[in-house]
Amino acid sequence: MMSARATLFDKVWDRHVVVAGTNGLALIWVDRHFVHEGSHHAFAKLAARGLKVAEPELTFGVVDHYAPTQGPLSTASEDIQRMVRTVKENTRAHGVECFDLDDPRQGIVHVIGPEQGLTLPGLTINCGDSHTSTHGAFGAIAFGIGATDVAHVLATQTIWQSKPKRMRITIDGKLGPGVGAKDMALSWIAELGADAAQGHAVEYAGSAVRDLTMEGRMTLCNLSIEGGARCGMVAPDETTFAYLRDRPRAPKGEALSHAIEEWLRLASDDDAVFDRDVVLDGAEIAPTVTWGTSPEEALPVTASVPDPERLPEHKRFRAREALDYMGLVPGRPISGTPVDQVFIGSCTNGRIEDLRSAAAVLSGRKAKVPGIVSPGSRSVKLQAEQEGLDRIFTAAGLQWVTSGCSMCVGMNGDTVGAGQRCASTTNRNFKGRQGPGARTHLMSPVMVAAAAVTGEITDVRPFLEGRS
Amino acid sequence: MSGWTRHDGLAVALPLDNVDTDQLIPAQFMSVPRSQGYGPYLLHGLRHRSDGTPIAEFPLNRHPQASVLVAGRNFGCGSSREGAVYALVDQGIRTVVAPSFGDIFFANAINNGLLPARVDAEVVEELMAELGSEAVMASVDLMAGTILIAGREIELELEAEKGAKLINGWDDIDLTRSHAQTIASFRSSHFQRAPWVRPANA
Numbered sequence: 001m002m003s004a005r006a007t008l009f010d011k012v013w014d015r016h017v018v019v020a021g022t023n024g025l026a027l028i029w030v031d032r033h034f035v036h037e038g039s040h041h042a043f044a045k046l047a048a049r050g051l052k053v054a055e056p057e058l059t060f061g062v063v064d065h066y067a068p069t070q071g072p073l074s075t076a077s078e079d080i081q082r083m084v085r086t087v088k089e090n091t092r093a094h095g096v097e098c099f100d101l102d103d104p105r106q107g108i109v110h111v112i113g114p115e116q117g118l119t120l121p122g123l124t125i126n127c128g129d130s131h132t133s134t135h136g137a138f139g140a141i142a143f144g145i146g147a148t149d150v151a152h153v154l155a156t157q158t159i160w161q162s163k164p165k166r167m168r169i170t171i172d173g174k175l176g177p178g179v180g181a182k183d184m185a186l187s188w189i190a191e192l193g194a195d196a197a198q199g200h201a202v203e204y205a206g207s208a209v210r211d212l213t214m215e216g217r218m219t220l221c222n223l224s225i226e227g228g229a230r231c232g233m234v235a236p237d238e239t240t241f242a243y244l245r246d247r248p249r250a251p252k253g254e255a256l257s258h259a260i261e262e263w264l265r266l267a268s269d270d271d272a273v274f275d276r277d278v279v280l281d282g283a284e285i286a287p288t289v290t291w292g293t294s295p296e297e298a299l300p301v302t303a304s305v306p307d308p309e310r311l312p313e314h315k316r317f318r319a320r321e322a323l324d325y326m327g328l329v330p331g332r333p334i335s336g337t338p339v340d341q342v343f344i345g346s347c348t349n350g351r352i353e354d355l356r357s358a359a360a361v362l363s364g365r366k367a368k369v370p371g372i373v374s375p376g377s378r379s380v381k382l383q384a385e386q387e388g389l390d391r392i393f394t395a396a397g398l399q400w401v402t403s404g405c406s407m408c409v410g411m412n413g414d415t416v417g418a419g420q421r422c423a424s425t426t427n428r429n430f431k432g433r434q435g436p437g438a439r440t441h442l443m444s445p446v447m448v449a450a451a452a453v454t455g456e457i458t459d460v461r462p463f464l465e466g467r468s
Numbered sequence: 469m470s471g472w473t474r475h476d477g478l479a480v481a482l483p484l485d486n487v488d489t490d491q492l493i494p495a496q497f498m499s500v501p502r503s504q505g506y507g508p509y510l511l512h513g514l515r516h517r518s519d520g521t522p523i524a525e526f527p528l529n530r531h532p533q534a535s536v537l538v539a540g541r542n543f544g545c546g547s548s549r550e551g552a553v554y555a556l557v558d559q560g561i562r563t564v565v566a567p568s569f570g571d572i573f574f575a576n577a578i579n580n581g582l583l584p585a586r587v588d589a590e591v592v593e594e595l596m597a598e599l600g601s602e603a604v605m606a607s608v609d610l611m612a613g614t615i616l617i618a619g620r621e622i623e624l625e626l627e628a629e630k631g632a633k634l635i636n637g638w639d640d641i642d643l644t645r646s647h648a649q650t651i652a653s654f655r656s657s658h659f660q661r662a663p664w665v666r667p668a669n670a
């Protein structure tokens with residue numbers, strides 16, 4: 001029984017410990033390291049010390065945060081052009097492959113890693129980006145790091161980490177129509193809090209999680225960081241392996257069969273012990289939207305904007321501030337709140353299934369408000385166009401643009417204006433996230449599509465009747 | 469980065485929960501090279517009105533010389549952007565006292581000589597009430613593991629390794645390179661045991 005009682009996280013962690021330090025601190029081997037435009041600080045640190053990238057073969061560059069989505073790079077601001085140029089120059093100088101703007105594989109780092117088969121079960125994956133947690137959907141330990149640690153990984157292919165505690169979030173039951181991974185994530189964060197999983201590695205389990213496609217699992221793991229988790233994980237299974245077959249950089253043939261044998265052993269042991277165990281009922285989850293400026297400030301679309309005076313005292317001040325910023329009236333139903341625009345995209349919800357589900361709502365309908373649809377990668381864009389989804393979006397009056405982080409963070413110039421309200425498939429409703437003064441309501445792609453059709457926050461469920 | 473053992477300065481309260489990294493350093497400033505200093509961008513949206521004029525009552529505008537921040541839970545949640553820490557450090561902040569911190573922010577802070585001091589939520593609340601909108605003398609003693617604010621002594625809960633990094637101004641790269649041999653042998657056995665960990669060629 002020597003290997004019993006280990007969690008998925010423990011098993012992957014143990015295989016990557018290079019040096020075991022004191023107090024649970026360990027030097028961990030990094031299997032994949034992704035860098036993007038924001039990694040300029042780290043490359044500058046490396047240059048200052050005259051160091052080279054230790055493992056160019058395991059390091060990959062992407063252009064996503066500053067990627068222009070509505071025209072050639074040459075028409076973007078000098079600042080944006082410089083950021084894109086810098087990551088290309090830095091990766092080239094170190095012999096690192098870069099998925100840049102001329103590359104048909106370009107896209108958001110957390111979309112293309114899995115798409116290219118670079119993300120695999122049982123790996124450790126780092127990137128100077130908090131939503132690196134996305135890759136945990138494959139049963140990898142994947143987490144974001146800051147610039148100093150990015151420089152460290154570049155120089156040594158390892159990282160010092162204190163072993164996080166283990167937390168399991170089990171969601172059983174069947175999700176209702178119009179309810180998906182985004183709603184699962186927002187509802188657990190609303191219930192437990194944006195710091196609930198701090199210091200923990202989260203494993204998602206339960207039948208509602210098993211029933212999710214890889215894309216849904218990625219959405220769920222992507223939002224782990226919004227609940228404070230170091231990372232999120234799902235045990236690899238047939239769904240995972242089916243996704244990985246024929247991915248360009250994944251193992252193939254016999255190598256794949258061997259890998260799958262090992263990956264199957266990664267699942268948490270039946271008697272594995274978690275520091276924290278939470279169980280939720282999938283059947284009770286409704287389409288969920290945020291009302292405030294933290295992802296924990298979310299509620300079912302059928303509910304009313306909270307009244308700060310009725311909240312526990314320590315939450316009142318923040319809630320008042322958030323409502324003031326969001327321009328919402330306490331006690332009014334959240335549904336019916338007029339929006340000025342919509343955004344569909346990001347590493348949370350910019351994959352092909354996200355676009356398909358939004359298109360299913362928009363098909364044959366017109367959007368009352370303007371909006372942008374940005375596929376998460378060039379491959380997603382191509383596939384969507386082959387399926388005719390782009391024509392559904394444009395016929396509805398939305399703008400079909402190319403891939404990048406776009407309006408999730410606004411670094412490329414795609415921003416929401418001050419005081420404007422955006423129904424968005426992204427992951428952060430922080431003040432000013434989509435642009436200074438922008439008001440963001442996070443929700444799923446189908447919910448954003450419904451908001452586009454009615455021009456207000458709307459329960460999508462009636463719009464799905466008779467459609468798949 | 470240089471280490472430090474003791475800091476005396478002024479503490480102010482920032483009575484907000486979930487102060488996220490996008491507040492600490494808004495995205496539009498993130499392409500700025502560090503050499504230009506990130507101080508002016510710290511909490512830019514909270515410190516300024518939409519027309520760009522500073523809000524005089526905002527704690528850091530009232531007391532720009534403050535070097536210790538007392539804030540609410542989940543400080544530094546959100547993005548991995550280390551610019552959030554650069555902005556605090558460049559503004560002169562040496563210690564943030566809060567009930568909890570975002571994990572990535574916490575690591576970034578230690579890497580840049582900023583002490584993220586986890587202190588009981590109740591104590592933080594009492595401190596905030598005492599501080600109000602005033603700046604009060606504070607001293608942080610990393611060796612003794614204590615923070616003195618408004619005459620109240622608080623014990624620091626900080627893992628020894630993290631404390632040592634702050635005190636010595638250590639950079640992990642040097643430490644790790646002393647393990648080069650171990651890393652090299654891990655690498656070869658890792659690749660041998662599980663060949664699939666290496667990406668297939670394009």
Ligand code: SF4
Pocket residue numbers: 064065108109110129131346347348404405408409427
């Ligand atoms: S889409 Fe948004 S959250 Fe995802 S990597 Fe880009 S900026 Fe970060």
